Each structure stands twice: as C-alpha cells, then as structure tokens.
Amino acid sequence: MEGAHDMGGVKWSGPVRPEPDEPVFHAEWERRAFAITMAMGMPGGWNIDMSRFAREDRPPEDYLGKSYYQIWLAGLERLMLERSLIAPNEIEAGKPLHPAKPVKRTLRPDDVAAVLHRGGPTEREAKAPALFAAGDRIRAKMIHPPTHTRLPRYVRGHVGVIERVLGCHVFPDSNATGAGENPQWLYTVTFDGRELWGDVSDPNLKVSVDAWEPYLERT
Amino acid sequence: MSDHDHHHGDHDHSELSETELRVRALETILTEKGYVEPAALDLLIETYETKVGPRNGARVVARAWTDPAFRARLLRDATPAIAEIGYAGRQGEHIVAIENTPQLHNMVVCTLCSCYPWPVLGLPPVWYKSAPYRSKAVKDPRGVLRDFGFELPEGTGIRVWDSTAEIRYLVLPMRPAGTDGWSEERLVELVTRDSMIGTGLPKQPREVA
Numbered sequence: 001m002e003g004a005h006d007m008g009g010v011k012w013s014g015p016v017r018p019e020p021d022e023p024v025f026h027a028e029w030e031r032r033a034f035a036i037t038m039a040m041g042m043p044g045g046w047n048i049d050m051s052r053f054a055r056e057d058r059p060p061e062d063y064l065g066k067s068y069y070q071i072w073l074a075g076l077e078r079l080m081l082e083r084s085l086i087a088p089n090e091i092e093a094g095k096p097l098h099p100a101k102p103v104k105r106t107l108r109p110d111d112v113a114a115v116l117h118r119g120g121p122t123e124r125e126a127k128a129p130a131l132f133a134a135g136d137r138i139r140a141k142m143i144h145p146p147t148h149t150r151l152p153r154y155v156r157g158h159v160g161v162i163e164r165v166l167g168c169h170v171f172p173d174s175n176a177t178g179a180g181e182n183p184q185w186l187y188t189v190t191f192d193g194r195e196l197w198g199d200v201s202d203p204n205l206k207v208s209v210d211a212w213e214p215y216l217e218r219t
Numbered sequence: 220m221s222d223h224d225h226h227h228g229d230h231d232h233s234e235l236s237e238t239e240l241r242v243r244a245l246e247t248i249l250t251e252k253g254y255v256e257p258a259a260l261d262l263l264i265e266t267y268e269t270k271v272g273p274r275n276g277a278r279v280v281a282r283a284w285t286d287p288a289f290r291a292r293l294l295r296d297a298t299p300a301i302a303e304i305g306y307a308g309r310q311g312e313h314i315v316a317i318e319n320t321p322q323l324h325n326m327v328v329c330t331l332c333s334c335y336p337w338p339v340l341g342l343p344p345v346w347y348k349s350a351p352y353r354s355k356a357v358k359d360p361r362g363v364l365r366d367f368g369f370e371l372p373e374g375t376g377i378r379v380w381d382s383t384a385e386i387r388y389l390v391l392p393m394r395p396a397g398t399d400g401w402s403e404e405r406l407v408e409l410v411t412r413d414s415m416i417g418t419g420l421p422k423q424p425r426e427v428a
Contacts, residue, residue: 008330094244100252212383
C-alpha cells in the first residue's frame with residue numbers, strides 16, 4: 001500500500017528535534033491510549049501486521065494530521081469496529097449500548113509481566129531452503145501491492161547485497177490480510193547510498209532494510 | 220501562583236480535548252464490556268514508565284565494554300546475550316547488536332513506523348517516530364547527526380539500519396577514552412539512549428565526574 005507512513009527519503013522541511021529530558025508519555029490520555037491498545041491485542045485477536053495496516057491505511061492528510069498516539073487510537077478503533085467489539089454509537093455515547101462480544105482471553109493483571117516477557121517471536125521453522133546467501137546481489141522488486149507490505153518505496157527497483165540471512169519469519173503481507181503467517185526467509189539487504197540517491201548521497205553511506213524473500217529477485 | 224489559579228489549575232476540571240474524551244469513552248466501554256482490566260492497564264503503563272527504559276540498554280553496553288566474552292556473545296547473537304541480564308520480550312524478540320568502530324558509525328531508524336527495541340530502550344522518543352527523522356535518516360544521516368549537534372568525521376563510513384521487519388537493532392557505541400579501570404556500574408552512567416540508536420555518542424568521563 002502506498003501510504004504517507006512510507007517516509008524514507010521523502011523531502012521534509014525542518015530538522016529532527018530532540019526533546020531534552022523527554023517524558024515517556026506527554027499526556028494522561030497517551031498513557032491510557034497506549035495501555036488499552038496493548039491490552040486489547042489479546043481479546044481482539046488481531047496480529048501486529050493487522051495493527052500496523054489499520055494505522056497506516058488512511059489518507060495522507062489524516063495520517064500526517066494525527067499525532068503518534070492519535071494514530072494508534074484510530075487504528076485500535078478500526079480493528080474493534082471491524083470485529084464488532086464496539087459500535088460507533090457507543091463511542092459517541094461514551095458507554096456500552098450493546099452486549100459484549102464473547103472473547104477468548106483478556107489480559108489479567110497477574111499475567112502482564114509474563115506476557116510482555118514472552119513477546120511474540122516471529123521466527124518459524126523453514127519448509128524450504130533459503131534462495132539467497134550472504135554476498136548475493138539481488139534487486140528489490142518493483143512492486144506496488146494495494147495491501148500491507150514492509151518493502152519501503154525507496155529501495156524498490158534497486159540493487160543490493162544480501163548481508164545476513166535472518167531465518168524464516170512470519171510474512172506481514174499475508175499475515176496482515178488474515179491469509180495466515182506464510183513464513184518466508186528474511187534477509188538484511190544492504191544498498192549503497194549512491195544506488196538509492198544518486199550523486200547527492202554521501203559516498204560512504206550504506207543503508208540496509210530487512211526484506212522477505214518474495215520482495216527480492218536475482219539480478 | 221495565585222489562589223485563583225490554584226483552585227482552577229486541576230486538570231480533572233479543565234476542559235478536555237476531543238481526543239481525551241474519546242480515550243476516556245473507549246476505556247469506559249472496554250472496561251464495562253470486560254475486555255480490559257484497569258489494573259492491567261495501570262501495570263502496562265507503570266512497566267514502561269518506571270521499569271523498562273534505556274537504563275537496561277546501558278547495562279548491556281557497559282557489560283560488553285567490560286566483559287569480552289559477553290561482548291562476543293552479544294555481537295554473535297544478541298537476543299540470548301541480552302536475556303542473560305534479564306531483558307527480553309515484547310518488541311525485542313529478535314535483537315541484533317551492531318558495533319561502532321573508528322571506521323564505521325551505525326544509526327537505526329524505522330522509516331515505516333516506529334520499530335524500536337523496547338526491552339533495552341523502552342518506548343521510542345517522539346523524534347524517533349517523527350516524519351523528519353524517518354524521512355532523513357536513510358538519505359542524509361550526517362545531516363541528522365548535525366541536528367543532534369555533532370559532526371561525524373569526513374571519511375567515517377555511515378551505516379543506517381532500517382527496521383522493516385521484527386528484527387530490532389541496538390548500537391554498541393565505542394567505549395569513551397579515559398575510562399580504563401572503570402567498573403561496569405560506573406560505565407553505565409556514560410551510556411546515553413541516543414548512543415544506542417546511533418544519533419549520539421556516550422558521555423565523556425568529565426561529564427559525569
């Protein structure tokens with residue numbers, strides 16, 4: 001999907017602005033938005049790729065007009081509305097108007113530490129050998145899927161080198177649509193700055209992305 | 220502050236923004252429907268405000284600076300090495316540590332969203348998630364470093380790692396000169412969050428004297 005979230009190399013006015021002694025959250029609502037998003041993953045049953053797509057699949061003016069946690073909130077609302085966990089009129093009313101939908105699990109306070117410590121590893125057993133090996137020259141495919149993808153625009157069509165083979169991992173392009181994990185080999189692919197940006201690039205720049213095998217082709 | 224300000228400065232009674240009201244509404248709905256438990260929400264917030272933060276990463280770096288065998292394990296396979304110190308899990312399931320050298324400076328970004336190694340650095344700062352950083356880091360990382368107030372020597376290679384999958388990157392900065400004989404505990408004080416992202420350097424010994 002071509003979204004405003006895919007920002008690599010886009011011309012942007014203004015410097016990066018570090019904030020001295022930055023707090024973890026800048027408002028109470030950010031704390032709560034963070035926490036309800038984290039906690040709803042379990043009863044909601046969606047995966048991280050579905051969450052990312054729900055946040056990113058929106059018009060550029062909407063994505064760019066929202067703060068970070070406003071985007072999280074909008075993504076969470078969409079995921080819950082799609083699954084009828086909540087209804088639009090409930091948000092308007094600020095209270096439940098319909099019975100709760102049965103959910104398999106909820107996040108219990110006693111389980112928080114263990115759930116966070118466990119995380120959600122994405123490496124899976126490989127069903128086929130890796131097509132590429134470290135040192136191989138490859139091209140990032142020129143693809144424009146209308147659905148979720150993690151191949152950034154700025155590397156598409158460019159030639160790079162396989163630097164590391166990272167194992168076989170859940171494929172976001174499938175996982176985000178509900179088509180299953182469809183694990184694929186994952187590689188660190190390194191590009192010369194000049195290959196990506198031409199003469200304006202620092203000659204000593206290299207940039208890598210982590211790319212799944214279906215994103216890559218031999219040159 | 221006058222008495223008047225004092226009585227009316229309480230946030231609970233000030234006008235709430237649309238976003239604040241929406242979050243409140245959602246939390247109420249989700250709680251009453253039994254999907255979330257407020258005590259679990261409080262624990263999630265407390266975890267990332269008080270327990271999981273860049274202090275964790277600083278301990279990893281200081282250990283690597285003082286223990287060559289640990290450093291070798293960290294650079295070979297960072298996830299189990301970091302788990303030895305007790306840090307693991309959410310948004311750090313697969314960590315790769317990358318080493319700065321006099322010849323090469325590493326910088327980490329997520330151009331697509333905000334991927335960041337939570338177990339060792341906590342939640343990402345606003346600038347890391349901002350459009351200027353996400354757009355500029357992969358094209359003009361030296362310019363980014365200038366925004367952070369330092370100039371990388373010309374000729375030093377620069378390597379940017381765009382976190383596009385579930386691999387999370389931790390930069391192992393160079394140990395500052397003049398710290399021979401320092402204990403691990405003392406070295407922790409030199410390790411800044413930004414030095415582990417690659418947008419800064421560790422503090423110099425005189426800065427913590």
